[in-house]
Amino acid sequence: MKVTMKDIAKEAQVSIATVSHVINGTKHITENKQKKIMNLIQKYNYIPNSTAKNLRQKTTKTAAMVVSSLPDSFVTEMVYGVEERAREMGYNLLLVNTNEVKDYEEETISVLHSRMIDGIILSPASSDLEYLNKYTSEDFPVVLVNRYTDLAKNTPKVTGDNFQTGYDAAFHLLKHGHKKIGMIYGVSNVSTTDERIKGYKEALKNYNLPFNESYMELGHATVAGGAAAVKSLLTRHNDISALFVLNDLMTIGAISQMKEFLLKIPEDIALIGFGDFASASIVDPPITNIVQPPATIGKTAFDVLLSKIHNPNYKKHIELPPSLIVRKSCGCV
Amino acid sequence: MKVTMKDIAKEAQVSIATVSHVINGTKHITENKQKKIMNLIQKYNYIPNSTAKNLRQKTTKTAAMVVSSLPDSFVTEMVYGVEERAREMGYNLLLVNTNEVKDYEEETISVLHSRMIDGIILSPASSDLEYLNKYTSEDFPVVLVNRYTDLAKNTPKVTGDNFQTGYDAAFHLLKHGHKKIGMIYGVSNVSTTDERIKGYKEALKNYNLPFNESYMELGHATVAGGAAAVKSLLTRHNDISALFVLNDLMTIGAISQMKEFLLKIPEDIALIGFGDFASASIVDPPITNIVQPPATIGKTAFDVLLSKIHNPNYKKHIELPPSLIVRKSCGCV
DNA sequence: TTGAAAGCGCTAACAG
DNA sequence: CTGTTAGCGCTTTCAA
Numbered sequence: 001m002k003v004t005m006k007d008i009a010k011e012a013q014v015s016i017a018t019v020s021h022v023i024n025g026t027k028h029i030t031e032n033k034q035k036k037i038m039n040l041i042q043k044y045n046y047i048p049n050s051t052a053k054n055l056r057q058k059t060t061k062t063a064a065m066v067v068s069s070l071p072d073s074f075v076t077e078m079v080y081g082v083e084e085r086a087r088e089m090g091y092n093l094l095l096v097n098t099n100e101v102k103d104y105e106e107e108t109i110s111v112l113h114s115r116m117i118d119g120i121i122l123s124p125a126s127s128d129l130e131y132l133n134k135y136t137s138e139d140f141p142v143v144l145v146n147r148y149t150d151l152a153k154n155t156p157k158v159t160g161d162n163f164q165t166g167y168d169a170a171f172h173l174l175k176h177g178h179k180k181i182g183m184i185y186g187v188s189n190v191s192t193t194d195e196r197i198k199g200y201k202e203a204l205k206n207y208n209l210p211f212n213e214s215y216m217e218l219g220h221a222t223v224a225g226g227a228a229a230v231k232s233l234l235t236r237h238n239d240i241s242a243l244f245v246l247n248d249l250m251t252i253g254a255i256s257q258m259k260e261f262l263l264k265i266p267e268d269i270a271l272i273g274f275g276d277f278a279s280a281s282i283v284d285p286p287i288t289n290i291v292q293p294p295a296t297i298g299k300t301a302f303d304v305l306l307s308k309i310h311n312p313n314y315k316k317h318i319e320l321p322p323s324l325i326v327r328k329s330c331g332c333v
Numbered sequence: 334m335k336v337t338m339k340d341i342a343k344e345a346q347v348s349i350a351t352v353s354h355v356i357n358g359t360k361h362i363t364e365n366k367q368k369k370i371m372n373l374i375q376k377y378n379y380i381p382n383s384t385a386k387n388l389r390q391k392t393t394k395t396a397a398m399v400v401s402s403l404p405d406s407f408v409t410e411m412v413y414g415v416e417e418r419a420r421e422m423g424y425n426l427l428l429v430n431t432n433e434v435k436d437y438e439e440e441t442i443s444v445l446h447s448r449m450i451d452g453i454i455l456s457p458a459s460s461d462l463e464y465l466n467k468y469t470s471e472d473f474p475v476v477l478v479n480r481y482t483d484l485a486k487n488t489p490k491v492t493g494d495n496f497q498t499g500y501d502a503a504f505h506l507l508k509h510g511h512k513k514i515g516m517i518y519g520v521s522n523v524s525t526t527d528e529r530i531k532g533y534k535e536a537l538k539n540y541n542l543p544f545n546e547s548y549m550e551l552g553h554a555t556v557a558g559g560a561a562a563v564k565s566l567l568t569r570h571n572d573i574s575a576l577f578v579l580n581d582l583m584t585i586g587a588i589s590q591m592k593e594f595l596l597k598i599p600e601d602i603a604l605i606g607f608g609d610f611a612s613a614s615i616v617d618p619p620i621t622n623i624v625q626p627p628a629t630i631g632k633t634a635f636d637v638l639l640s641k642i643h644n645p646n647y648k649k650h651i652e653l654p655p656s657l658i659v660r661k662s663c664g665c666v
Numbered sequence: 667t668t669g670a671a672a673g674c675g676c677t678a679a680c681a682g
Numbered sequence: 683c684t685g686t687t688a689g690c691g692c693t694t695t696c697a698a
Contacts, residue, residue, distance in 0.1 A: 002471070004690095004691055004692085005691065005692065006691075006692095014668080014669085015668065015669045015670075016669090016670095016691090016692080016693095017668075017669060017670080017671095017693080017694080018667090018668060018669075020692070020693060020694085021667095021668085021693095024693085026693085026694085027667075027668085028667070029667070029668080030667065030668090033667090033668090045467060047443060047444075047446065047447035048447060048691080048692070049388075049447060049449065049690090049691050049692070050444075050447050050448045050449070050692095051384060051387050051388045051393070051448060051449045051690090051691080051692090052388055052674090052690070052691035052692040052693090053691080053692055053693075054384050054674095054692095055382075055384045055385055055388050055674050055675070055676090055690090055691085055692075056673080056674050056691085056692050056693050056694085057674085057692085057693070058674075060384070062427075070409075070412070070413045070416065071409060071410060071413045073406075076403075076404060076409045077404060079403070079428070080403045080404045080430070083403065083428060083429070083430050084430070087429065087430070092427055092429065092444070092445075092448070093427065093428055093429070094395075094425055094426065094427050094428070095412070095416060095426055095427070095428040096416070096420065096425065096426070097413070097416050097417070097420070110380060111383075111425070112425075113380065114380040114381060114382060114383050115383045115384060115425070116382065116383070116384045134378060138335070223611055248611070249611055252611045252612050252614075252615055255615045256614060256615055259615070277612070278556055278581070278582055278585045279585050279610070279612035279616055281585075281589060282585055282588045282589055282592070282616050282617065283612055283615050283616050283617065284615065284616065284617030284618075285617075337674095337675055337676085338675065338676065339675075339676095347684075347685085348684065348685045348686075349675090349676080349677095349685090350677080350678080350684070350685060350686080350687095351683090351684060351685075353676070353677060353678085354677095354683095354684085357677085359677085359678085360683075360684085361683070362683070362684080363683065363684090366683095366684090381675080381676070382674090382675050382676070383676095384674090384675080384676090385674070385675035385676040385677090385690090386675080386676055386677075387676095387690095388674090388675085388676075388690050388691070388692090389675080389676050389677050389678085389689080389690050390676085390677070390690085391690075
C-alpha cells in the first residue's frame, strides 16, 4: 500500500494538518516536529498525492496541447516549444493529436475540460470554433496557436504572420519575373492557408496580375499528397513557372514528382517551400523556404496561456513575422 | 460556478448516487428518472469531474511518455505512435521531454508517479536506471522504449533490434569492399548506440577485420554535431571510406560538412544513415538508410504498457527488426 | 504552534 | 430500483 499523509502523521505523532504544513511551508512548525516529519518523508519516500491536492485546490498545474497533425515538423517544433516552456514553469503537458478530425477535437476539449486542466493550447482542425464559446464563456483558459479564427473573440492567439508569409513568398517570385505561380496548400478552411492566399493575392495585385483560383491545389500535408498535387496542377496548367508549397512534407513530395517529370528546379519551375526543415539545405536543389519560428510560437503560446490563466480578459493576437531563406530552388541566385 | 453531480441530483430530486448510476450505467434506473437526469445533464452541459473520479477510483486513464530528446524525427514518430494508440484505448497522454538530463528524468518520474498516472513509457537518457526500482518494486507500471538496460529486470521493453541494425549496416558496407568504416553516434552510454556498435564489431569479425575505437565519434544528435563529428573524424583518419551515421539530423550535418570538404558521396566516402526521414530520397545524393519502425515501436509500447498494467509480471523485451533502404549514398547501385 | 473537522466531487457498498 | 453513507488524500478555516 502506498503511504499517505495520514501514515506519516501517525508515525510522527502529529496531526495530518501539521504534516501538510511542513510540506507546503504554510505555517511555522517547531523545528523538532519539522525534522521528525521530514525524516519520515525521506524514509518512506513519500510524495503527496497530487490528484487529491488538485481536487482540493482546483488547479492541476497541467496544461494541454491539442494539435491537428502530429508528424508535421512545424507542429512538432511547436510542441517542443510549448513543452519546454511548460516544464520551465513547473507545468505538465498533456498532448493530444486530433488528426484534423473536428469532431474528435471537440470531444477532446470536453474531456480535457472535465479533467480540471488549467488551460488548453489549441491548434484547431478548422475555423469552425463556435463550440469553444461554451468553455471560454466560463473563463476556461484557451489559447489558439498557429491557426485561428476571428470568431473566437475573447481568445488570445499566437500565430505566424501568414498574410506576410504569402505576400513575401509571392513577391519574391514575382520580382524574379514569374507570372503564373501555383500554390499547394495542405488543408482548406484554416487561417494559415487562407491568410497566405490573401497575401499572395495582394502581391499579385501590386503587380497588376489577376488571381486565378485554379492555380491553387490541395496537397493534404503529406509527401504523397504533395506529389499528387503537382501532378494534377501541372496537368491543368502546364505553363506554371513557379510553385509555392505550404508544408515541408508536401515540398518533398512535390520535388520527387517534378524529378519524375524530368522537370528541372528552378530552371523549369521555381519553388519556394515553407518551414525550416533540417534537410532543406542538402536537398537537390537546396530549397528556398519562407519560415516562421515554430518553437518560438510554441513558447510564446504557453506564456500567453499563463497570462490568460491569471487574467481572463487577456486576448491579444501575437503575430510573429516570417523570414525568407534564399537557396537555389527559387532560381534567383 | 461549475455544476456538479450534487446540483443535478437536487434539481432532478433524486440522490446523487442515482445520478452517478445513470451516468456510468452501473445500475438500472427507472426510465422516467433516467430521462430527467439526462435532460438536466444536457441542459447544464454537465461533465463529471474526472479528478474526483480519479481520486476515488485510483486510476486516471492517463499514461505518460517521457522522452529524452524531442525534436528528433525518430522520437517524434514514436510519440505519434504512442499517442495514437493511447487515444484509441481511451487514454490521455502526458508528454515530457528530459533533454537527455538524467536528474530531470528522475525528478519527472517522481512527479508523474505522484500524479496517479496509470503508467509510464520511458525512453531514458542513460542506462543508469537504478532509481526506477523504487517504482517498479511497488508495481508501478513502467515500460522502456527505444533505449533499455538489462538492469531494469522486471521492466518490459520495446525497442528496435539495434545489434542487427549495426550488423546489417556494417555488413552492407563491408560487402562492398569498405574496410575503414567510421561511425557517428548521438549519445553515449545508451543501448541504441552500444548495441549498434556491438553489431558493427560482429560484422567486422566476420570479415576478420579489427575494431578500432578511434573510428567512433560522438555527434550529439544535432545537425551541427554531425558536421563537427565528420570534421574531427576525418581529421583523425583521412583514410575512412565509409560512414555510418546513427541519426537523421547528424546525417544532414555530415553531408553538409562533406560537401564543404568537396568530398563526393559515395565516390569518396560512402554513407549509410539511420531512420526513414521524409527527405532521404530527394537529398543529393539520395541516402541509403537503415530503418527501424518508430511509430510501430510506439504503438507496441503502449500495448505493452496496458499488458503491464493488467499483469504486473509481464516483462517481455520486444525487439523489432530493422530494414535497409538502399539508395545512392552507399555506392552499391 | 498545533489539531479537529469540514469538504473538494465522485463512487460503491450496503440497506431498504 | 433508490438512497444513505463512508471514504479517496489532501488543504484550510477555526478554535484551542
